[in-house]
Amino acid sequence: MLKRLLPLLLGCACAMLQAAPPLSDTRLHELASDPFWLALGHYQRDRLGGWHSHVDDDAFFFAERGERDPAAELAAILAALYREPGLADRHPQCRFPARTRWLRERLTLNDLPQPQCREYDDWYAEIAPHSTVLVFPAAYLNSPSSMFGHTLLRIDPAGIDTQGSALLSYALNFGAYIEGSDNSILYAWKGLMGGYPGLFALLPYREKLTEYSRLENRDLWEYRLNLTTEETGRMVEHVWELRQIQFDYYFFDENCSYRLLELLDIARPGLELTKGFSLTAIPADTVRAVEQAGLIESVDYRPSREKELLERAAPLSQAERDWTRRLAEDSAPLASPAFQALPTGRQAQVLDAAYRLIRYRKSGEERDEASARDSHRLLQAINRNPPPRLAVARPVPPEKGHPSRTWQLAFGNREQRSFAEYGLRMAYHDLQDNLDGFPLGAQIEIAQLKLRQYEGNHWQLQQLDLANIRSLTPRSALLSPWSWQVGSGLERVIGKGRHDNEQLVGHLSGGIGSTWQLDESLVGFALATTRLEQNEDFAAFISPAAGFDAGLLWRNPLGNLGLEAGADYFHNGEVRRTLSLAQHWEIADNLGLRLSARRELSQQASPASEVSLQLRWYHY
Amino acid sequence: MKRILLGSLLAAVSLNALAEAPGGPSCGWGNMLFKGQRGTATHLVASTTNGSSGNATFGMTSGTNGCRTDGALTYTGKPMLVLGSIMDELSEDMAKGEGEALTTYAVLLGVPPEDRARFAAVTHEHFAEIFSSADVTAKDVHNATLAVLKKDTRLAKYAEQA
Numbered sequence: 001m002l003k004r005l006l007p008l009l010l011g012c013a014c015a016m017l018q019a020a021p022p023l024s025d026t027r028l029h030e031l032a033s034d035p036f037w038l039a040l041g042h043y044q045r046d047r048l049g050g051w052h053s054h055v056d057d058d059a060f061f062f063a064e065r066g067e068r069d070p071a072a073e074l075a076a077i078l079a080a081l082y083r084e085p086g087l088a089d090r091h092p093q094c095r096f097p098a099r100t101r102w103l104r105e106r107l108t109l110n111d112l113p114q115p116q117c118r119e120y121d122d123w124y125a126e127i128a129p130h131s132t133v134l135v136f137p138a139a140y141l142n143s144p145s146s147m148f149g150h151t152l153l154r155i156d157p158a159g160i161d162t163q164g165s166a167l168l169s170y171a172l173n174f175g176a177y178i179e180g181s182d183n184s185i186l187y188a189w190k191g192l193m194g195g196y197p198g199l200f201a202l203l204p205y206r207e208k209l210t211e212y213s214r215l216e217n218r219d220l221w222e223y224r225l226n227l228t229t230e231e232t233g234r235m236v237e238h239v240w241e242l243r244q245i246q247f248d249y250y251f252f253d254e255n256c257s258y259r260l261l262e263l264l265d266i267a268r269p270g271l272e273l274t275k276g277f278s279l280t281a282i283p284a285d286t287v288r289a290v291e292q293a294g295l296i297e298s299v300d301y302r303p304s305r306e307k308e309l310l311e312r313a314a315p316l317s318q319a320e321r322d323w324t325r326r327l328a329e330d331s332a333p334l335a336s337p338a339f340q341a342l343p344t345g346r347q348a349q350v351l352d353a354a355y356r357l358i359r360y361r362k363s364g365e366e367r368d369e370a371s372a373r374d375s376h377r378l379l380q381a382i383n384r385n386p387p388p389r390l391a392v393a394r395p396v397p398p399e400k401g402h403p404s405r406t407w408q409l410a411f412g413n414r415e416q417r418s419f420a421e422y423g424l425r426m427a428y429h430d431l432q433d434n435l436d437g438f439p440l441g442a443q444i445e446i447a448q449l450k451l452r453q454y455e456g457n458h459w460q461l462q463q464l465d466l467a468n469i470r471s472l473t474p475r476s477a478l479l480s481p482w483s484w485q486v487g488s489g490l491e492r493v494i495g496k497g498r499h500d501n502e503q504l505v506g507h508l509s510g511g512i513g514s515t516w517q518l519d520e521s522l523v524g525f526a527l528a529t530t531r532l533e534q535n536e537d538f539a540a541f542i543s544p545a546a547g548f549d550a551g552l553l554w555r556n557p558l559g560n561l562g563l564e565a566g567a568d569y570f571h572n573g574e575v576r577r578t579l580s581l582a583q584h585w586e587i588a589d590n591l592g593l594r595l596s597a598r599r600e601l602s603q604q605a606s607p608a609s610e611v612s613l614q615l616r617w618y619h620y
Numbered sequence: 621m622k623r624i625l626l627g628s629l630l631a632a633v634s635l636n637a638l639a640e641a642p643g644g645p646s647c648g649w650g651n652m653l654f655k656g657q658r659g660t661a662t663h664l665v666a667s668t669t670n671g672s673s674g675n676a677t678f679g680m681t682s683g684t685n686g687c688r689t690d691g692a693l694t695y696t697g698k699p700m701l702v703l704g705s706i707m708d709e710l711s712e713d714m715a716k717g718e719g720e721a722l723t724t725y726a727v728l729l730g731v732p733p734e735d736r737a738r739f740a741a742v743t744h745e746h747f748a749e750i751f752s753s754a755d756v757t758a759k760d761v762h763n764a765t766l767a768v769l770k771k772d773t774r775l776a777k778y779a780e781q782a
Contacts, residue, residue, distance in 0.1 A: 376751070379747075
């Protein structure tokens with residue numbers, strides 16, 4: 001009897017469940033074209049005028065065509081919100097709290113079932129969102145991929161400044177999810193080309209701090225945003241909807257910074273921050289956009305551990321630096337009369353520098369007993385004789401640096417022939433460019449095109465760079481980093497040529513060497529180089545060369561001056577030498593004027609000289 | 621297929637995490653001075669994609685860098701977990717008598733702002749007892765700290781409520 005009744009009873013229960021209210025077609029389309037709904041679905045216009053979501057994950061959509069049809073998706077989730085509340089954590093309302101809230105408010109859905117969202121409620125309570133900080137780990141010289149920087153968000157609970165600690169806050173990071181163990185070339189390639197899925201991750205901020213400040217030695221900039229508690233909460237609510245949801249990840253455009261801008265658009269609808277970042281979203285440009293939108297309330301700066309170490313060692317004498325190195329090798333001489341003879345205040349600084357040096361060297365390595373013991377001994381000594389607080393001066397913040405794209409216009413003369421040259425560089429900075437917000441000695445150029453028009457209206461492709469990266473990090477008494485460079489693309493070199501003594505060649509080149517700080521504003525560098533070249537003047541299709549590249553970089557009141565000499569010795573006997581001098585004049589924040597002179601020598605052609613004056617306009 | 625692959629990868633990661641002792645040994649990042657903390661340098665490769673390798677965590681889950689929230693942790697969980705991940709920073713701050721990690725520890729112990737200077741001074745003074753060797757674990761440090769606090773009339777109450 002009961003068995004027969006059961007289906008009936010269940011049938012009644014189902015009938016009692018509410019159904020979604022009917023929605024007219026016009027109303028549905030009106031709602032589905034609301035910017036906030038489009039933002040929640042990460043929709044963007046495609047070329048044919050339709051919609052397409054950045055999300056590449058079926059779990060994110062209820063409608064079959066949800067990825068391309070915001071209206072169908074809206075109708076589908078609206079129905080799904082009325083599912084059996086017993087689904088609890090698996091209920092669409094629990095999976096999509098931001099969509100739920102918005103629909104409930106827009107359609108005054110007072111009759112929604114009320115599932116228990118335990119997981120979500122616990123998660124939200126643990127984060128306790130109150131305010132938002134945009135975090136920008138700046139570029140680190142010796143890591144090319146970091147040169148663009150990165151951005152993430154920190155979500156702080158209430159009272160963070162007076163009661164709490166940022167180390168207890170959560171960081172929200174968007175990054176590629178890397179499967180398995182691709183080698184690094186494949187890794188970089190796939191990272192650039194979208195071979196990895198992108199996912200949001202939420203993890204303790206202290207781990208991100210360790211990663212950037214200790215392991216990668218990157219300075220951190222923290223921009224407190226003026227988002228209200230409600231706005232921060234709305235954003236975090238949506239972040240839950242993105243849990244384990246895959247996006248396509250592209251290094252240049254759909255990257256960490258772009259995704260964060262999307263989130264800020266959700267926090268405060270109407271900001272439209274993502275507009276204007278369709279081709280590239282370079283973190284510093286996006287920080288600038290956030291600043292221009294008036295979102296930044298205050299800025300904090302955290303120097304990297306490396307910078308702190310160098311700052312601590314800066315005032316030390318040569319003898320004290322020797323002590324620093326010795327103590328970092330072995331803590332035994334701590335008790336020696338020679339060390340004890342140093343004045344107490346100087347001892348304190350040496351101890352701190354030595355401790356920092358050990359930790360710097362050990363960073364990222366497996367723990368070993370000997371260095372752990374030495375570190376501990378130094379800490380005990382520091383405890384008895386603590387150093388004065390370390391104050392690292394705040395450099396110019398990265399968003400105050402020049403915008404990433406550069407337009408170039410030059411006039412010049414090569415061997416009695418005048419020319420005009422038109423150039424565009426998609427990103428980012430070279431050794432002489434306006435320096436504010438960038439480290440001296442760093443260069444990363446991606447996609448640069450130069451067209452030259454000689455008198456008589458003769459046009460030629462002068463240069464097409466794929467990438468051109470240089471990292472000149474000075475060695476110091478305590479640290480001895482390598483300097484290096486890589487470059488690839490098409491360029492004109494001295495040769496037989498068709499019309500003149502210039503030949504367009506393809507090349508792949510690299511170099512490694514050292515850089516020295518010769519004076520406060522002067523560095524010198526010397527690198528051994530190799531080069532593969534495809535040159536029509538040569539018999540072989542590809543010709544290898546070895547050579548050197550050395551020069552000076554001087555930071556002067558006008559701007560940067562570079563003096564450089566290089567040579568390539570080809571296996572076929574050709575020897576090509578160049579000597580160049582360039583003085584850059586920083587006219588304005590986004591404007592530079594550069595005077596360059598160049599002398600090229602070759603076995604195959606007569607020497608050539610070139611002088612040019614170039615205007616550089618940094619504009620995004 | 622991709623999802624299945626990812627799913628099994630995640631499962632493999634969490635299995636690995638489960639195979640480890642509570643709180644470590646691979647709990648935390650590289651650069652670890654004290655036992656119970658050890659890291660790998662694999663995260664260095666994460667910079668072109670700014671991603672994480674095999675660690676798509678979403679807060680609250682166990683296994684943030686191998687640190688586990690569950691298991692045989694004697695204390696309320698969170699303080700020990702956090703302590704385990706800031707041992708290096710904390711030891712340095714305590715030796716010097718100030719710093720963010722030291723403040724964080726005070727927050728975890730429920731020490732309000734008005735008592736934090738005192739907390740910093742007392743732990744600085746007793747650094748040698750709290751970080752008694754290079755082999756102390758987060759648990760040792762926590763126990764030793766509580767013992768030190770108990771001897772201080774103003775701070776004793778925070779040791780009792782912890």
